[in-house]
Amino acid sequence: MEQDFSHIRKRAVSLLSGCGCEYAEIRLSSGKGTAISLSGDQTDTVSSGETIGGSVRVLSDGALSFISFNDLSRIEYFFTRGLDVSGTMRPRRKTRIRSCKPVRKKFYTKQKKDICALSLEEKFNLISSYNSILKSSRLIQTTRAVYRDLRSVSVFLNTEGSEIIYDKAYCGISLASIARDGAVIQPFHDSFSGYGGFDLVENREAAAERVAKTAVDLLAAESAAGGVYRVVADQKLAGVFIHEAFGHLSEADFIYENERLKKIMVPGKRLGPEELTVIDDGTIPGLAGYIPCDDEGILPEKTRIINNGLLHARLHSRETAEKMGEAVTGNARAVGVANQPIVRMTNTYIENGSRDTREILEAAGDGIYAVGAIGGQTNLELFTFTSGYGYEIRDGKLGKMHKDIVLSGNVFSTLSNIDMIGNDRQMFGGLGGCGKEGQSPLPVSFGGPHILIKNVLIGGAP
Amino acid sequence: MEKTADRLSAKAGWFDIIEVSGTGTPLLFKNNRLHSVTESQNSGFGVRVSVNGKTGFSYTNDAACLDETADRAVAMSEFGDAEDFDLPDKTGTPFEPYDKRIHAYDIKLEIGKAEDAITAILRKFPAANIDCRVTGSHGGMRIVNSKGIDQTYARSRYAAYLSAMLIHDDGSKIEVWEGTSALAPVPYESLKEKIMYKLAKALKNKKIPSGKVTVVVSPKALARIIGIVTAGLNAESVWKGISPFAGKIGEPCFSADLTICDEPDRSGSPYSYPFDGEGVSARKKFLVKQGGIEKFVTDLKYARKLNLLPEGNGQRPYSALPRPSFSNMVIGGGAEPYAGMLGNIKLGILADQFIGLGQSNTLTGDFSTGLDLAYLIENGEITGRVKDCMLSDNLFKLLAGEIAVSSDREPVGSVLAPYILFPQVNYTS
Numbered sequence: 001m002e003q004d005f006s007h008i009r010k011r012a013v014s015l016l017s018g019c020g021c022e023y024a025e026i027r028l029s030s031g032k033g034t035a036i037s038l039s040g041d042q043t044d045t046v047s048s049g050e051t052i053g054g055s056v057r058v059l060s061d062g063a064l065s066f067i068s069f070n071d072l073s074r075i076e077y078f079f080t081r082g083l084d085v086s087g088t089m090r091p092r093r094k095t096r097i098r099s100c101k102p103v104r105k106k107f108y109t110k111q112k113k114d115i116c117a118l119s120l121e122e123k124f125n126l127i128s129s130y131n132s133i134l135k136s137s138r139l140i141q142t143t144r145a146v147y148r149d150l151r152s153v154s155v156f157l158n159t160e161g162s163e164i165i166y167d168k169a170y171c172g173i174s175l176a177s178i179a180r181d182g183a184v185i186q187p188f189h190d191s192f193s194g195y196g197g198f199d200l201v202e203n204r205e206a207a208a209e210r211v212a213k214t215a216v217d218l219l220a221a222e223s224a225a226g227g228v229y230r231v232v233a234d235q236k237l238a239g240v241f242i243h244e245a246f247g248h249l250s251e252a253d254f255i256y257e258n259e260r261l262k263k264i265m266v267p268g269k270r271l272g273p274e275e276l277t278v279i280d281d282g283t284i285p286g287l288a289g290y291i292p293c294d295d296e297g298i299l300p301e302k303t304r305i306i307n308n309g310l311l312h313a314r315l316h317s318r319e320t321a322e323k324m325g326e327a328v329t330g331n332a333r334a335v336g337v338a339n340q341p342i343v344r345m346t347n348t349y350i351e352n353g354s355r356d357t358r359e360i361l362e363a364a365g366d367g368i369y370a371v372g373a374i375g376g377q378t379n380l381e382l383f384t385f386t387s388g389y390g391y392e393i394r395d396g397k398l399g400k401m402h403k404d405i406v407l408s409g410n411v412f413s414t415l416s417n418i419d420m421i422g423n424d425r426q427m428f429g430g431l432g433g434c435g436k437e438g439q440s441p442l443p444v445s446f447g448g449p450h451i452l453i454k455n456v457l458i459g460g461a462p
Numbered sequence: 463m464e465k466t467a468d469r470l471s472a473k474a475g476w477f478d479i480i481e482v483s484g485t486g487t488p489l490l491f492k493n494n495r496l497h498s499v500t501e502s503q504n505s506g507f508g509v510r511v512s513v514n515g516k517t518g519f520s521y522t523n524d525a526a527c528l529d530e531t532a533d534r535a536v537a538m539s540e541f542g543d544a545e546d547f548d549l550p551d552k553t554g555t556p557f558e559p560y561d562k563r564i565h566a567y568d569i570k571l572e573i574g575k576a577e578d579a580i581t582a583i584l585r586k587f588p589a590a591n592i593d594c595r596v597t598g599s600h601g602g603m604r605i606v607n608s609k610g611i612d613q614t615y616a617r618s619r620y621a622a623y624l625s626a627m628l629i630h631d632d633g634s635k636i637e638v639w640e641g642t643s644a645l646a647p648v649p650y651e652s653l654k655e656k657i658m659y660k661l662a663k664a665l666k667n668k669k670i671p672s673g674k675v676t677v678v679v680s681p682k683a684l685a686r687i688i689g690i691v692t693a694g695l696n697a698e699s700v701w702k703g704i705s706p707f708a709g710k711i712g713e714p715c716f717s718a719d720l721t722i723c724d725e726p727d728r729s730g731s732p733y734s735y736p737f738d739g740e741g742v743s744a745r746k747k748f749l750v751k752q753g754g755i756e757k758f759v760t761d762l763k764y765a766r767k768l769n770l771l772p773e774g775n776g777q778r779p780y781s782a783l784p785r786p787s788f789s790n791m792v793i794g795g796g797a798e799p800y801a802g803m804l805g806n807i808k809l810g811i812l813a814d815q816f817i818g819l820g821q822s823n824t825l826t827g828d829f830s831t832g833l834d835l836a837y838l839i840e841n842g843e844i845t846g847r848v849k850d851c852m853l854s855d856n857l858f859k860l861l862a863g864e865i866a867v868s869s870d871r872e873p874v875g876s877v878l879a880p881y882i883l884f885p886q887v888n889y890t891s
Contacts, residue, residue, distance in 0.1 A: 036541075039702060040702065042543055043541065043542055043543040044783075045519065045782070045783055046518070046519070046538050046541040046542055047519040047520055047521070047538060047782070047783070048520055048534055048538060049520050049521035049522060049531070049534075049781055050521075050522050050523075050524065050527060050531070051506070051521075051522065051523045051524075051781075052523060052524050053504075053523070063496075063499075064497065064498040064499075065498060065499050065500070065501075066498055066499075066500040066501075067500070067501045067502070068500070068501075068502040068503070068504070069502070069503040069504070070503065070504050070505060070506075070523045070524070071503065071505075078503075081501055085499050085501060085569070086499075088499075088569055088570065089496060089499055089569070089573070091495060091496040092495060092496070092577075093495040093496075095497065095498075120537075120538075120541065121541075124541050141702070141703045141704060142702040142703055142704060178702075178704050178825075180703065180704070183706065183826065184826065185704055185706070185823070185825040185826050186823060186825075187704075187823060187825065223828075226672065226852070226854055226888065226890035227672075227890065253492075256493075257492070257493035257494075257495075257591070258493065258591050258627075258629065259589075260589060260629035260630070260631070261629055263631070264629070264631070264633050338502060338504065340498065340500065374821050374822070375818075375821040376818070376821070377817050377818045377821070377832075378817075379635065379637060379817055379834050380635060381633060381634055381635040382817055382832055382834065382849070382850065383817075383818075383832075384817050384818025384821070384831070384832040384852075385818070385821070386818065386821035386822050386830075403823065404822045404823055404828060404830060406818065406821065406822055406830035406831070406832075406852070406854070408817075408818065408832040408850075408852050409850075410850060411633075412633050457850070457851075457852065457890060457891075458890075459830035459831070459832075459852035459853070459854040459888075459890050460830060460854045460888065460890065461854065461855075461888045
């Protein structure tokens with residue numbers, strides 16, 4: 001992109017160098033995006049838009065202010081407001097943040113097929129072709145096929161002398177079929193996204209076919225009876241499980257000022273079986289949770305949050321790392337330039353274990369095989385997540401199909417109930433993302449191998 | 463905007479341009495202390511055009527790029543659907559969801575109010591971790607269209623949100639949240655009182671076995687779960703054949719005790735508006751009246767497709783096309799006060815906060831949700847908290863059966879909701 005804020009950058013550097021406060025940063029961003037949304041035979045949206053924005057974060061005498069704006073011509077005014085607001089706050093307890101070495105780097109997304117070089121017609125034709133597949137059965141009532149891309153340039157500057165420019169390209173698709181047979185209405189969807197070019201979303205015909213077929217198959221599926229089960233989770237559900245059930249709890253802003261939680265979440269505490277290792281790694285290019293640096297100008301790391309079943313580390317921002325006396329991990333992320341960075345996951349997964357899937361199903365005996373994920377939510381103690389569909393397991397073999405499998409449990413007891421870990425890890429992302437403190441959707445990816453969990457509560461009629 | 467409108471007159475069959483702007487000042491307390499103060503300024507433009515009967519759309523938040531944005535909207539129309547609805551040629555601003563006292567929002571004063579609330583809760587629950595977010599914001603919305611409309615309204619909003627969390631040594635946790643919103647700063651002592659009451663009642667854990675159980679859904683919980691019903695009262699869902707209420711206008715689908723109204727002109731609500739994002743004057747309407755389906759909310763596009771009367775439900779941010787949306791949702795109250803309803807229950811559950819609601823296939827009314835905060839009712843009294851449990855049932859069937867609706871109602875965001883009692887709901891623990 002042409003916009004690299006060279007003119008405003010000079011003014012921003014001058015503001016930062018003369019501000020005299022403990023810490024300050026300026027973030028600038030400009031982006032251009034395309035959105036196409038089709039449903040059935042209808043075009044819901046074809047749009048393209050451009051946005052610009054900036055923000056200032058100031059820490060002065062322990063008081064933290066954050067100013068966001070889209071009139072970049074008044075950057076001096078907004079920077080001064082940041083200083084003034086900090087001066088007004090006079091907090092009883094002061095905020096401190098970790099100082100870090102400056103980073104002066106340029107990053108860009110490698111694209112095989114540049115999304116900006118393609119015509120709108122090419123994008124429209126691709127998503128139209130998927131939409132045709134999504135509505136391929138007479139039992140499909142309607143569809144929703146969405147294509148989105150975003151090309152943006154963001155600039156990060158701070159009082160430590162960091163200057164980071166990131167020219168990024170993100171694109172993804174979401175494919176949904178809604179089948180209907182009389183009063184039974186059954187949706188199913190899948191989504192793919194990541195940092196890269198148009199090639200990320202090409203050749204997804206098989207996925208569209210699978211979505212349409214699954215929606216139709218689910219029309220005849222029954223809900224599982226409510227109760228407590230041995231559950232085999234596939235790679236995608238295992239990923240959602242670890243994101244929801246433990247990933248959020250490893251975000252240090254939930255812990256750093258909570259004395260009770262600090263006593264519970266002591267490094268070295270046993271949380272799961274010896275074979276369980278959980279990693280958050282923002283450094284994996286292409287995946288939806290990839291970040292070359294976080295929104296506080298820190299380079300990301302591969303962080304083992306659970307290592308061989310023991311609590312190992314947590315995810316940090318500058319503030320939580322300073323408060324807890326631990327190393328920064330590069331996990332301070334904001335959903336956009338107008339939001340404050342908070343501690344977030346990136347690409348989070350369960351590391352491969354040793355078992356193959358057949359072995360795991362056999363070990364399950366009688367239970368449920370839960371496939372895919374619609375979503376999940378946690379309150380740090382309890383979680384629920386919903387699998388896309390599933391099958392009963394009878395004597396280690398797959399039986400009839402089930403719909404609406406909503407699993408719920410206690411984070412700690414469920415982690416300790418992981419009985420077997422597979423060796424076939426896959427990673428997943430999508431156009432949705434993670435939500436926290438009103439910032440949603442933040443691109444993340446998640447994954448794992450097949451896992452077997454004992455004593456999982458599944459909601460439903462008995 | 464005028465210059466861009468002139469430019470579009472020569473290129474488009476019709477067009478509208480919306481401008482949305484605002485400033486806000488949220489204060490954030492985390493873990494019992496002031497964490498940060500934010501100021502935000504934002505504005506943006508959305509341009510919608512019809513060229514040869516096809517709709518195109520583009521947006522920007524850079525006023526200097528408005529002409530380019532208009533040209534892009536025209537280019538986009540090549541891929542749009544042929545749509546034959548027309549724009550309104552008159553609208554008005556009979557009221558504004560705005561109170562000039564929003565400008566009395568004072569950072570120091572608000573810090574003091576929040577600190578008082580936190581101190582009061584800590585006095586009773588010294589181990590609590592309390593978060594508080596208080597926001598004062600104001601701005602405006604302007605719409606200009608090719609039919610001669612050029613209307614503006616001002617808006618203001620004050621919102622306070624308070625939550626408290628207690629963690630026991632075994633890792634079990636209670637978190638209670640309450641919020642309020644108004645057009646200008648208001649006291650919010652009642653939030654801390656509610657939170658302290660709910661925390662105190664949740665300290666003791668109770669258990670009951672799985673089975674059918676009487677469930678009272680609080681206004682806060684009802685405001686969330688009613689979304690399963692209202693998703694089907696949307697003209698877009700009806701047109702796409704995924705609403706279970708399509709073709710059922712006038713039919714009784716629910717208990718006669720259930721009434722749901724969409725009230726864009728509700729006095730004092732920051733969720734009210736005089737006209738929608740398409741310039742259509744907004745009017746109050748019954749969606750469900752005494753159990754019968756009355757109307758679907760619609761924008762201009764789906765009003766034309768379904769031959770409905772547009773009544774101001776085409777809402778949109780500047781960066782998207784309008785879609786049928788609700789304004790203030792008002793759920794009718796019943797005859798009996800909540801206290802009396804509770805007093806008559808021998809054994810039941812009071813559900814206040816769900817976790818994971820809406821992740822299942824709710825198009826047919828099915829739901830399966832964890833209970834983030836729920837209480838056991840024994841002999842008319844709340845005796846403790848139930849946890850590690852789920853409610854799973856079909857909301858349409860529950861609402862079509864025997865229900866009791868409380869006379870007292872509480873505002874929860876844009877929803878005004880009563881307590882509703884369902885005699886038998888599937889409970890799993």
